Amino acid sequence: MHDIRLIRDNPEAFDAGLARRGLAPLAAQLIALDEERRAATTSVQVAQSRRNEASKLIGAAMAKGDKDAAEAIKAEVAALKDQMPALEARADELATKLSEALEIIPNLPGADVPDGGGEEDNRVESEWGTPRSFDFTPREHADIAPALGMDFETGARLSGARFTFLRGGMARLHRALGQFMLDVQTGEHGYAECNPPVLVGDDAMYGTDKLPKFAEDSFNTTNGRWLIPTSEVSLTASVMGELLDEAALPMRLTALTLCFRSEAGAAGRDTRGFIRQHQFEKCELVSIVRPEDSEAEHQRMVRAAETILERLNLPYRKLLLCTGDMGFGARKTYDLEVWLPGQGAFREISSCSNTGDFQARRMNTRYRVAGEKRTEFVHTLNGSGLAVGRTLVAVIENYQNADGSVTVPEALRSYMGGLDVIAPN
Numbered sequence: 395m396h397d398i399r400l401i402r403d404n405p406e407a408f409d410a411g412l413a414r415r416g417l418a419p420l421a422a423q424l425i426a427l428d429e430e431r432r433a434a435t436t437s438v439q440v441a442q443s444r445r446n447e448a449s450k451l452i453g454a455a456m457a458k459g460d461k462d463a464a465e466a467i468k469a470e471v472a473a474l475k476d477q478m479p480a481l482e483a484r485a486d487e488l489a490t491k492l493s494e495a496l497e498i499i500p501n502l503p504g505a506d507v508p509d510g511g512g513e514e515d516n517r518v519e520s521e522w523g524t525p526r527s528f529d530f531t532p533r534e535h536a537d538i539a540p541a542l543g544m545d546f547e548t549g550a551r552l553s554g555a556r557f558t559f560l561r562g563g564m565a566r567l568h569r570a571l572g573q574f575m576l577d578v579q580t581g582e583h584g585y586a587e588c589n590p591p592v593l594v595g596d597d598a599m600y601g602t603d604k605l606p607k608f609a610e611d612s613f614n615t616t617n618g619r620w621l622i623p624t625s626e627v628s629l630t631a632s633v634m635g636e637l638l639d640e641a642a643l644p645m646r647l648t649a650l651t652l653c654f655r656s657e658a659g660a661a662g663r664d665t666r667g668f669i670r671q672h673q674f675e676k677c678e679l680v681s682i683v684r685p686e687d688s689e690a691e692h693q694r695m696v697r698a699a700e701t702i703l704e705r706l707n708l709p710y711r712k713l714l715l716c717t718g719d720m721g722f723g724a725r726k727t728y729d730l731e732v733w734l735p736g737q738g739a740f741r742e743i744s745s746c747s748n749t750g751d752f753q754a755r756r757m758n759t760r761y762r763v764a765g766e767k768r769t770e771f772v773h774t775l776n777g778s779g780l781a782v783g784r785t786l787v788a789v790i791e792n793y794q795n796a797d798g799s800v801t802v803p804e805a806l807r808s809y810m811g812g813l814d815v816i817a818p819n
Contacts (some may be wrong), residue, residue, distance in 0.1 A: 395496055395497055395603075395755040395756040396408070396496050396499055396755075397755060398424060398428050401421055401424055401425065401428075402428065405421030405422065405425060406421075408420075408421045409421045411502030412499070412502070414502075414503050414507075414509055414717045415502070415503065415717055415718070416511065416717070416718055417500075420495075420499065423495075424492070424495060427488065427492050427495060428492055430488055431489055431491075434481070434484045434485040434488050435485045435489075437481050437484075437485070438478070438481045438482055438485050441474050441477060441478055441481055442478070444470075444474060445471055445474040445475065445478070448467050448470050448471045448474070449471055451467050452464050452467045452468055452471070455467060497600075497607075497756070498606070498607050500720075500723070501720075501722070501723050501724055501725045501750065501752040502725060503720065503725055503726070504726040504748070504750075506726070507714070507715070507716065507717055507720070507726050508714060508716045508717070509716060509717050509718075510716025510717055510718045510719065511718040512716075512718050512719055513715075513716075515716040515718060515719070516713045516719055516729070517713060517714045517716070518712070518713055519712045519713065519714050519728070520711065520712045521709075521710070521711040521712075522700070522703070522704060522709065522710055522711070522712075523703075523707065523708065523709030523710065523733070524709060525733050525735060526709075526735060526792060528735065529796070530796040532735040532736050532794060533736050533791075533794065534667065534734075534736035534737055534791065535667055535668060535734075535736060535790040535791050536666050536667035537736070538736075538790055538791075538794055538798060538800070539564060539667075539668065539790055541798055541818035541819070542562075542563060542564050542790075542798075542800060542816050542817075542818060542819070543560060543561035543562040543563055543564030543565060543816075543819065544558060544560060544561075544564050544668060545558065545559040545560070545561055546558055546559075546667075553672075553673075554672075555665070556657065556665075556670065556671050557671065557672055557673060558671060562816075563813065563816035563817075563819075564786075564816065566810060566811075566813070567786060567789070567800075567802065567806070567810065567816060568675070568782060568783070568786050569809075570802075570806045570809035571782050571785050571786055571789070571806065572650045572675055572677060572782045573809055574702075574705075574805060574806055574809055575677035575702055575779055575780060575782070575785075576648065576677055578698075578701060578702060578705065579648045579677060579679060579698060579779050580648060582698075582701070583646070583694075583698040583701070584646055585646045585647060585648035585679060585698075585779075586645075586646060586647055586648065587648055587649070588625075588628075588629060588632075588647050588648065588649045589649060589651075590625055590628030590629060590632065590651065591622075591628055592621060592622050592625075592651055592652055592653075592654075593615065593619040593620065593621060593622070594619065594620050594622055594627055594628060594631065595618070595619060595620070596618070596620070597631070597634065598620075598628065598631035598634065599612070599620050599627060600756060601630070601631050601634050601753060601756045601757035602626060602627045602631055602723070602756075602757075603722055603723035603749075603752065603753055603756060604620075604627060607722060608722070610656065611623060611655060611656055611657075612654070612655065612656060613654050621654035622651070622653060623653055623654065623655045624676060624678055624776075624778075625649040625651040625676065625678040625680075626680055626776040628649070628651070629647045629648075629649055629678060629680040629776075630680050630682070630753060630757070630774050630776060631757060632647070633645070633682055633757070633759050633772075634757040634758070634759060635757065635758050635759065636759055636760075637760050637761065637769060638682075638759070638760070638761040638762070639761065639762060639764075640684065640761050640762060640764040641764065642761075643682065643683055643684050643687075643772070644681055644682065644683040644684075644687060644691060645681065645682040645683075646679070646680070646681050647679075647680045647681075647682075648677060648678060648679050648680070648779065649677075649678050650675060650676070650677045650678075651675065651676065652674070652675055653673070653674055653675065653676050654672060655672060655674075656672065657670060657672060667787070668783050668786065669741065669783070669784060669787055671783060674781065674782065674783045675781075675783065676778055676780070676781045676782060677778065677779045677780060677782065678776065678777075678778065678779070679695055679699070679746070679775075679777045679778070679779040680774070680775065681694075681695060681774070681775040681776075682759075682773075682774055682775075683772065683773050683775070684761065684770075684772070684773070685750075685751065685770065685771075685772075685773050687773075688748050688750065688775060689748070691748075691773075691775055692726065692728075692746065692748040692775055695746050695775055695777045695779075696712065696728045696730070696746045696777065698777075698779055699730055699744040699746060699777055699778060699779045699780055700730060702779060702780050702785070703730065703732060703743070703780070705805045706785070706788075706789065706803045706805055706806075707792075707803065708732050708733065708785075708789070708792055709732070709733040709792075710730050710732045710733060710740070710743070711730070711731050711733075712728055712729070713728065713729045713730075713731060714726075714727075714728055715727040715728070715729055720747075721747060723747070723749045723752050723753060724747035724748065724749055725747075725748055725750045725752065726747065726748045727746065727747040728745075728746050728747075729744065729745050729746075730742070730743055730744040730745075730746075730780075731743065732784070732785075732788040733788075733792070734787065734791045734792075735792060735794075736794075737791070741784070741787075741788075742784075743780050743781055743784045743785060744777060744778040744779065744780045744781065745777065745778060746776070746777030746778070747775065747776055747777065748773065748775045749774050749775065749776070750773050751771035751772070751773055751774075752774075753774045754771040754772045754773065755771055759771065759774075760772065789803060795815075797817075797818075798818045799815050799816060799818060800815070800816045802814050802815065802816065
């Protein structure tokens, strides 16, 4: 959420940031609406003040025996009382209109974010690992995994498209990946393990910028709750409305949860295989920090996600997303893309974003600066450490064998009861 006061103070900078996002100028329109809102609020305040003042004058006129003056003042108070509902309704209407205008405007990009229109303009920052050289033609996971227990047909029969039923060694490998990620992020990177709800209310979704703009991307229950699209929602919103002590920062939270996405905007994309599912698991990373620490925390978070890929010996590259490819709430985002030999391409497996104070303003989450009375909005960051299903896909494709089996990465064998190969069944 943007602060209208900052827009009033520097409209040119606001419009310049929107232009980098490919959006038309909005500052003048927003400022005009805010001026109208402020005038309406002033009208309410003036009317209230005069009503209170006049009410006191009635008693004074009566004490002097001036009944005509008292009756005139009573008539004025009655008129003001009649006017108040309309004045208040107009002020509320304009406040809502301004809020609705602000809440659908994306975050402004950081100064170091490259300009661009789409993914083709993202900047490769680094690459790690050497893709494996196969002595056979590597296949895509969707061709290998069904014989290993990745049952697309049963998933579709039970729940429809983009649902999968995992069995046997494939289910265990999926569980092993999630547990491995959680253990590394808690044991080595200092994230506190959480087990949050996967059903949340409107406030949590709104505070983490998923509502109102992206309502169709999530599943809404019949009683008004939302299935989380990512545990970023639950973890970040856990401090919604709070005034934190500076000594409590940084807060680093992680959770391995089910996530649910309707994929409303993904028609025709990745319909084959396990990459884009309605239900999936993810090890989420969330940080809540002081503004001056958010850039360093962003780099730290990306490194925590990279660690998982390196421990699994999965080649990847790190991209800094351009202005045209960043998410709605992000001011800066790094994507990690893992190499999939079956596809012969890099595919996204983690996205780590710094939202600045964008979410904190929506959630009204502040911290008290040590030794001072003033408070400031926190900065929030979120990232995948990693998406479990996509990591499973990467393991299948990178560790596949000519006979259709998949070798279990060394880092996961203690989670697999010693099983080192998953063979076709």
